[in-house]
Amino acid sequence: MKIETKYHGEVEIVNKDIWNFDKGIPGFPEEKQFVILSLPDNDIYAILQSTNTPTIGFVIVDPFLFFRDYDFEIDDATVEQLMIEKEIDVQVYSILTIQDPFEKTTANLQAPVIMNSKNNKAKQLILNDGKYQTKHLIVPHAKVKG
Template sequence: MLKTKYHGEIEINEEQILHFESGIPGFLEEKQFVILPLKEDSPFLILQSVATSELAFVVTSPFIFFKDYEFNLDDSTADKLKLEKPEDVQVMVILTLQDKFEDSTANLQAPIVVNEKTNLAKQVILNDPAYKTKHKLN
């Protein structure tokens, strides 16, 4: 059983766990997360820590809100994630939700890249001045 921030206690299986070898910035000791739906038919997901029930991030695919979003993954990161084909990649961005939803922002400077075949994941810091930590959702 996994205690979660938004879903109470739920059953998960090992295949659902994402492995962040180096943790994520600000939470380096947090190495295992699961992705849970926020609610049915929603583009928003919850990235829930397996170890810490209170630690969960609202995430989404950046391509839903930012059609032109793109970046190149360096070879070192691709190797660490054991990526072989572009189809194996899932990209998510962490959201900062506001009381007025239209004021909510996405962190495009630090996307989360997941190898869906191996469940290896990493939050990548981009050095692209076009992307900031707080882009308003369109």
């Protein structure tokens, strides 16, 4: 099927690549299906694109590439909701807030996107332990003005 996207124009997707967010994501409860689209010439960043609304696309990244000590527990309700059986089936992404200059770009570590690659179920999990915030610089040693 073809969908219109925020960053890639019209693209062809297949059903097996659709991620199902049964309860939507915070701020977008009606958006229940997304695909991950690669960025050209880039292995680090990708787009989490709504299959229904072309203007809804989030830049995502594997947070462990930037935050080696990032660690949290997935609560039992989420494990059950996503039907997670093995840790190896879990993929974790952080949504980025892209800034200009890029050195001001931040990752939301308080609300990771949890995905079960076994069944394509996904959820944005809100961590309430106070350890992480919604804005962590991904280039922590950059000298940012302003």
